[in-house]
Amino acid sequence: MATDPPAGDLHLANVTKRFGPFLAVDELSLTVPQGAFFALLGASGCGKTTTLRMVAGLEQPTSGQVRLGDRDITRLRPYRRPVNTVFQSYALFPHLSIAENVAFGLRRRGIRDVKAQVEQMLELVQLGGFGPRRPQQLSGGQQQRVALARALINHPQVLLLDEPLGALDLKLRRQMQTELKRIQTEVGITFVHVTHDQEEAMTMADTVAVMHAGRIEQLGPPAQMYEFPATAFVANFLGQSNLIAGEVTGRSGDDVTVSAYGSRFTVPAARSRSVDGPVHLGVRPEKLALARDADSVPSGAQSVAGIVTDLAYLGVSTQYQVRTGWGTELSVFSPNIGSGPGGGSGGADGQLLPVGADVVAYWQPAHAFLLAREPGAGDQTTPLLDEAVPAS
Incomplete structure (x- = not known):
């Protein structure tokens, strides 16, 4: 798969986002290494999706800086960033074929000869031969793969995934976890995945950052964080x-x-x-x-x-x-x-x-x-069969 020259690591430096009096993201700093599969894990309202939207350019930080390598992209418009986003809602065009849905970004850039690239992308997501079909003829998991192919065909330096598997049933979700990890390994670009699902984060990501109240509570390899959590919140959120x-x-x-x-x-x-x-x-x-x-x-x-x-x-x-x-x-x-x-x-x-x-x-x-332990805080245990991860 041909790509542009590597963009380098993704850096967020003291990024803050306020919506009026509400502090959504609080002085957040982190580095996502180039080519990593990175997961932002947290409950609804913790600031993870807002962080993703600031990387995508869909929200502007109140303060702080977003960089790709040595390039400051904080104020760049979304279409000028080497970044693509896959959302939970597939947002496929129902009147277009699968092939034309995947080719959409190339067509907008004036590229006419798209057949070979589209076929390559559909093979990558294991949908070879599905090009002539319409979105309504595909399952939810297949539609999510089409959305992924449509994003990857633009050769982004960073792919942002905002709860991409949330609309799938459990079996499909687990299948797609394996597929996403396979695809990320094959294409070798940076994936930043936002989720509230601990299993999803631990299954796919090289590095997990647990967010709480707009801040990073702990960041590291999933096994290390699970075996040796840094705070009580992480201990009861990640497992x-x-x-x-x-x-x-x-x-x-x-x-x-x-x-x-x-x-x-x-x-x-x-x-x-x-x-x-x-x-x-x-x-x-x-x-x-x-x-x-x-x-x-x-x-x-x-x-x-x-x-x-x-x-x-x-x-x-x-x-x-x-x-x-x-x-x-x-x-x-x-x-x-x-x-x-x-x-x-x-x-x-x-x-x-x-x-x-x-x-x-x-x-x-x-x-x-x-x-x-905060003085006065008591025991903390999780109820029987509780997932310890709030629904989004």
Whole structure:
């Protein structure tokens, strides 16, 4: 695929956007490396789409600068930027064929011989031979691929994707996640993807930036952010977390010691964002396991006793809610792998643990993490089967 000379990294420097008294984006600075698949992840109203629109030129920053490489594009009109956008609504022309929809941008630029480029684009999105059809003859996923081909045929230096899969059902959405990643790898241009869907961001992006209230809460590779979140917001937005309120009491070798509800816990210092004062001790639900009694807890593990208050069998796992002695409910995701120590479904015999059962939830200290806690803030847990990601 022929492209223009590389534009370089995308830089946003202290970008702020106000709509009257409302601060939508607050002094945001970030760099998207050339050729990266970058995801802006956040709930509705966090500023992610406004940020995307400022890159596209559809909104002007109140202050700050947008650059592509060494080129300042902050005040350039949208059509003068080497940027294209794919929206959630496909915006295809119903009276035009698929081929003519894809060729639209080339036609506007006065290019007459478009057949070869259109065929190449349709092959890229796995719609070879669909050129003569009309949009209404295609499924939602196929229409989204047409919209993608129409954007890519213009050879943008940056492709912006604004919730592009939000209108698709779950199966199609997952198929398109794989397709988008394949296409981005093949064409090698910068993709900036806005979404509220954590799975979407983690599946496709090289780098994820979690936005909250117009700011970046944390930015990094998905696995790193999931395993070692920087804040309580990130811990409960990028996946689910059990956050137990405690106080740091000191150090023990390479570990930080924490007191919480009369019990003593340790967390490796390397997995501690805070090493003094009030903290949240975090453990992901899938890192927890259940035992019938304290004698069944493996050596070296840390544990909390409780009672099963709810469960949901999901085939691949069973999700439990366990109420602790101090009243907090912990989420425990137990993989259904058959009988064995800890029980594939929670019990030592591999059977489901019933509501009301006395259990001990345990975890390895190396799987926990420590976050700074605002004084007075309590435990934070996510409800059973909650997605932890608000709908857009």
